Each structure stands twice: as structure tokens, then as C-alpha cells.
């Protein structure tokens with residue numbers, strides 16, 4: 054189960070200086086904060102990441118005969134790595150990176166390759182066995198390219214899988230790429246090799262095809278906080294990153310590769326699970342300052358994975374509880390609006406059961422293509438929304454609701470039809486899990502549906518007005534289109550927002566079709582839980 058990984062690569066000691074501002078040429082500045090030395094170097098980071106994720110890891114690296122080397126070897130031992138192939142030279146010092154970070158978080162880095170750059174093919178030959186005995190070998194570009202070629206030749210001769218992390222970005226001889234089974238560039242590194250800019254799913258596939266032609270079997274492109282993409286000649290997918298508060302992304306890419314190498318089966322059958330694991334691992338790394346100290350252990354990664362799946366399960370349960378509670382309240386002989394999204398889907402199934410079991414006379418109207426398909430597949434009695442002018446009751450989910458029962462909808466991209474049906478409904482009931490209920494809507498994401506032609510104009514306006522707009526993309530990287538073929542722009546509701554004014558302003562902007570603010574629409578909110586909570590709109594508040 055546990056993979057045998059050999060990393061052939063660099064070790065650096067990072068010397069970090071925190072400065073208020075950079076010194077100009079000829080200028081001397083006094084510095085108050087001097088951080089201790091930290092372990093670094095892409096080879097060491099990836100080896101540590103693999104070891105901490107449970108791989109049986111051997112590291113082939115070259116160090117000087119100095120204090121830095123002792124410091125690094127101590128760390129390797131603590132992480133349980135096999136250090137029999139750590140080479141020491143008298144001729145050069147251990148690699149060093151001089152990093153200055155200014156008060157804005159910007160950094161500038163000078164790297165002294167030192168012993169790393171003196172690692173020769175002959176050094177690798179000396180440790181041939183370490184490569185032969187591994188399942189997979191990983192290399193990066195902080196050691197001389199001929200040395201990597203030699204290591205990969207040994208690997209290929211012995212049917213050991215090769216992973217090349219082509220970082221830092223540079224052009225490479227085809228010989229090396231032809232010896233590579235899996236390549237793992239980030240977007241900049243991919244472009245440096247292929248000349249094809251990574252902008253969307255299509256361009257990632259074009260990058261992948263470039264590498265396939267050279268005999269590479271799998272391409273993984275990491276795209277920072279957006280996530281990561283994998284492609285083999287048989288399949289491909291984009292896996293979004295987890296939303297976390299990033300404080301320092303140093304070692305994110307290295308963590309991703311080490312973690313992936315420790316999980317991925319040799320036949321790559323579990324690629325999605327391995328990518329998810331690597332995504333989780335690197336999302337932990339970016340939440341901690343520094344490089345090697347921020348690389349998580351297997352236990353930490355598995356903990357977040359299990360917490361995420363437990364939270365997910367609990368949320369699904371609450372959605373279902375709210376939906377079933379609502380379904381039980383629906384009166385007979387009505388026209389019923391069916392909302393969209395995952396919570397509404399639970400409701401559709403629950404009310405369908407009641408209609409069938411109790412022989413109810415209920416006609417239904419769907420608020421999205423998705424809901425219509427679901428209802429039809431269940432054989433429910435459906436009305437065309439164009440043939441009616443009122444609905445008795447609509448039951449729908451919501452993305453966020455405040456304590457005045459104002460809410461945001463449209464996370465599932467069906468906001469236009471949802472709003473149409475909601476405004477023709479005599480009564481609107483919203484069903485949510487407890488994570489959707491908030492004191493205020495400030496800080497929440499609000500979808501704005503715009504016509505594709507002119508969408509950029511709206512985007513610019515929203516940006517200038519400080520709403521932090523972002524176009525909505527699908528998981529595969531393509532721009533998302535709503536059921537009516539429009540685009541969605543997500544904005545963030547400001548702290549001091551007057552919701553009624555915001556709704557009015559958005560609606561008045563040319564090119565905006567609809568927005569996701571649903572004010573004075575919800576009459577009753579049902580929040581799932583072991584004890585379901587029901588909140589009614591206060592009587593004195595006027596409707597619509």
C-alpha cells in the first residue's frame with residue numbers, strides 16, 4: 054500500500070529577513086526582525102511532503118560539509134526519511150536561499166545553488182540502487198539537467214515511474230521529457246515548455262496534448278487557489294481547490310506533488326482520490342507561514358478529509374429534515390412551485406411520495422431545467438410555467454437567509470426562473486440547513502445574472518463600485534451559462550449595504566438580467582435539524 058518514493062533534488066536552507074521596505078542600490082537599512090533559518094529547496098520539500106504523507110521516502114541530494122547540512126539532515130531523520138543517499142561535498146556549501154519579505158508580503162529571493170548545482174550524473178550512478186528499488190522517482194529543476202536525465206534513465210531501465218516537476222520554469226531538452234511519465238507544471242511552467250498559455254480547460258488540454266506527443270502519460274497542471282487539472286490520453290478533469298484563508302503559499306506546489314506521489318496508485322486508477330488528498334494537503338500548507346514547517350502530516354490531512362465529509366453528511370441530513378418537514382405541510386388541491394438545488398430536490402422527492410401515496414391533487418411548476426427533469430423522471434404532474442398566472446405555494450432552498458427572512462438565491466444558477474415563480478406565488482417557503490441562516494447578509498456572495506453581450510461592462514462597473522466581482526466558472530474551467538444562456542457574476546455584499554438600494558441599483562444597470570437578492574419574498578423559513586426550526590415573517594411587514 055505505502056509507496057516507495059525516491060526524490061532526486063535540491064536542498065536549500067532559507068534565510069528569511071522581514072523588512073519594512075526594500076533597500077535601494079547603495080542604501081543601507083536597519084532590520085529588526087531576523088527569522089531563524091528554515092529548511093527549503095524543492096527537492097527537500099517534496100521528499101518531506103511524501104514522507105509525511107506516509108511514503109517510504111529516500112532522498113538523493115547533495116549538501117556541503119557544514120552546519121546547514123547538519124541542520125537539514127536532522128530534519129530529514131525526524132521525518133523518517135532514508136538518508137543513505139544524502140551526498141556530502143567539501144567543495145561547495147549547502148544550497149542557500151536569501152529571502153526578504155516586505156511589509157506587504159511581497160518577497161524577493163536570491164538562490165545560491167551551491168552543492169545542488171554540483172550534483173553530477175556520477176553522483177546519481179553511485180546511488181543507482183536507491184532508484185531501482187523505488188516505485189516512482191521525482192525530480193525538479195534545481196539540480197543540473199544532465200543529472201536528472203541520468204536518474205530518469207536508470208528509473209526507466211528498471212521500470213520505475215518518473216515524475217518531473219519542471220520548476221523553476223525553463224526550457225528543457227526533449228530527451229528529458231521523453232524519459233518522463235508524469236509531468237506536474239504549474240501554469241507558468243507549462244507555458245514555458247509548450248508556449249501555450251493556460252487560461253481555460255481547452256488550453257490545459259492543448260498543453261496536455263503537447264506532452265502526450267512526447268510520450269508523457271499523465272499531465273497535472275496546478276493553478277494556485279483555483280485548483281488543479283489532470284489529463285491522461287483517456288480522461289481529464291479539473292479539481293477545484295478548497296476555499297481556505299491563505300497566509301503563505303510557499304511550498305504549496307511541493308506539498309501537492311509529494312502528497313500525490315505518496316497516494317497515487319501506480320496504474321493511476323485512483324487519480325481523483327489522490328488529487329483530492331493532494332488538494333487537501335496543500336490547502337493546509339497555505340494556511341501556515343513558512344515552507345517545510347507548513348507541510349502537513351498524513352494524520353492532519355486525513356482529519357480534514359474526515360471532518361469535511363462528516364460536515365457534509367450532517368448538512369445533507371439537515372437539508373432532508375427541512376425538506377421533509379415542508380412536504381408534510383403542503384395542502385391538497387394547489388398549484389405548487391418546485392424550487393431548484395439540492396435541498397429543493399429532497400423536497401421534490403418527499404412531496405412526490407405524498408402525492409402518490411395519498412393520491413393528492415397537486416399540479417407542479419418547476420423553476421429550472423434541472424428540477425423539471427427530476428420531476429418528470431419521478432412521473433409528477435407538471436404544468437408549463439407559461440400557461441399559469443399564479444402559484445399557491447412555492448418551496449425552494451436558499452443560499453443564505455438573514456433573520457428578517459431576506460435571502461440570496463442563485464448559487465445553483467437558476468435565479469431568474471426562481472424569482473419569476475416566487476413572485477407569482479401567494480406563499481413562499483424556504484427550506485435550508487443551519488449553515489445558511491445568518492444574522493446579516495453582509496459578506497455573502499451574491500450572483501448577478503448578465504447577458505453575455507455586455508457582461509464585461511457590468512463587470513467593470515461592479516469592480517469600480519467595490520463589489521469584488523468574479524465571473525462564475527464551471528468545474529471544468531468553462532464559463533458557466535444559466536438555463537437562459539446568460540453569465541453569472543458573483544459579487545460580495547458590503548458590510549454597510551442597504552439591501553433594498555443595492556437590489557434597485559443592480560436591477561437598473563443595463564445588461565443585468567436579474568440578481569439573487571430575494572427581499573420580502575420568503576414567508577416562512579424552515580431550518581433543518583433534529584429539532585426543525587420554523588420562522589415566520591412578522592405579520593406587520595408588508596409583502597413584495
Ligand SMILES: Nc1ncnc2c1ncn2[C@@H]1O[C@H](COP(=O)(O)OP(=O)(O)OP(=O)(O)O)[C@@H](O)[C@H]1O
Nearest residue numbers: 239275276277278280281294299304305306332335
Ligand atoms: N490559496 C490557496 N487556497 C487553497 N489551495 C491552494 C491555494 N494555493 C495553492 N493551493 C493548492 O496548492 C496547489 C499547488 O499550488 P500552485 O499551483 O500555486 O503551485 P506552485 O505554483 O508550484 O506553488 P509554489 O511554487 O508556491 O509552491 C493547488 O493546486 C491547490 O490545490
Ligand SMILES: [K+]
Nearest residue numbers: 301338341347
Ligand atoms: K506555507
